[in-house]
Amino acid sequence: xQSVSQHNHHVILSEAASLELGCNYSYGGTVNLxxxxxYPGQHLQLLLKYFSGDPLVKGIKGFEAEFxxxxxxxxxxxxxxxxxxxxxxxxxxxxGASGTYKYIFGTGTRLKVLA
Amino acid sequence: DAGIxxxxxxxxxxxxxxxxxxxxxxxxxxYMYWYRQDPGHGLRLIHYSYGVKDTDKGEVSDGxxxxxxxxxxxxxxxxSATSSQTSVYFCAISDPGxxxxxxxxxxxxxxxxx
Numbered sequence: 551x552q553s554v555s556q557h558n559h560h561v562i563l564s565e566a567a568s569l570e571l572g573c574n575y576s577y578g579g580t581v582n583l584x585x586x587x588x589y590p591g592q593h594l595q596l597l598l599k600y601f602s603g604d605p606l607v608k609g610i611k612g613f614e615a616e617f618x619x620x621x622x623x624x625x626x627x628x629x630x631x632x633x634x635x636x637x638x639x640x641x642x643x644x645x646g647a648s649g650t651y652k653y654i655f656g657t658g659t660r661l662k663v664l665a
Numbered sequence: 666d667a668g669i670x671x672x673x674x675x676x677x678x679x680x681x682x683x684x685x686x687x688x689x690x691x692x693x694x695x696y697m698y699w700y701r702q703d704p705g706h707g708l709r710l711i712h713y714s715y716g717v718k719d720t721d722k723g724e725v726s727d728g729x730x731x732x733x734x735x736x737x738x739x740x741x742x743x744x745s746a747t748s749s750q751t752s753v754y755f756c757a758i759s760d761p762g763x764x765x766x767x768x769x770x771x772x773x774x775x776x777x778x779x
Contacts, residue, residue, distance in 0.1 A: 584767055596768075642708075
């Protein structure tokens with residue numbers, strides 16, 4: 551079955567530290583990849599997405615992610631985190647090049663940034 | 666933010682009672698989804714709809730039913746609520762017909778079954 555693994559369940563960092571959150575998916579075909587963020591008490595919001603083209607994608611708030619097809623990975627990075635980045639982060643993918651309608655989510659990574 | 670509302674936002678109900686949650690969108694998106702979010706499980710798909718009266722099951726559909734009589738509304742019904750259905754429920758929409766599309770999420774409904 552297709553799935554998404556987020557190996558880091560909880561991450562604690564100090565402000566200005568660099569962030570990398572791991573995401574691996576299990577599916578051998580073409581994928582569309584997403585990172586969502588959920589701030590405390592809020593709904594999920596899209597951080598960034600990859601459909602095709604340049605495997606390094608930039609999103610909002612200084613986040614970026616790199617798609618490495620050979621490793622089935624789509625890790626999220628940020629060079630310098632802020633206290634306001636405290637949130638839960640979800641990786642997700644959908645199958646196919648277009649017109650797909652089902653999305654598979656990872657279990658999430660809780661990030662806490664210490665001021 | 667996408668125009669998605671969920672009602673009610675909070676509900677406490679007793680075991681065995683039926684419960685209906687409503688998702689309403691103003692974006693005219695074709696696809697609508699219901700997820701539940703539980704600690705350690707992330708988001709799990711309950712049911713989704715790909716058009717009016719067109720629905721299909723997700724990975725955790727037992728004990729839930731859905732209906733979509735209008736493009737803008739997607740209802741989730743718990744036939745007979747159980748304590749294991751205590752969760753936060755999120756509605757989402759997307760429109761893959763316009764190309765590959767991300768999902769937009771509603772604000773969520775926190776349901777407690779006592």
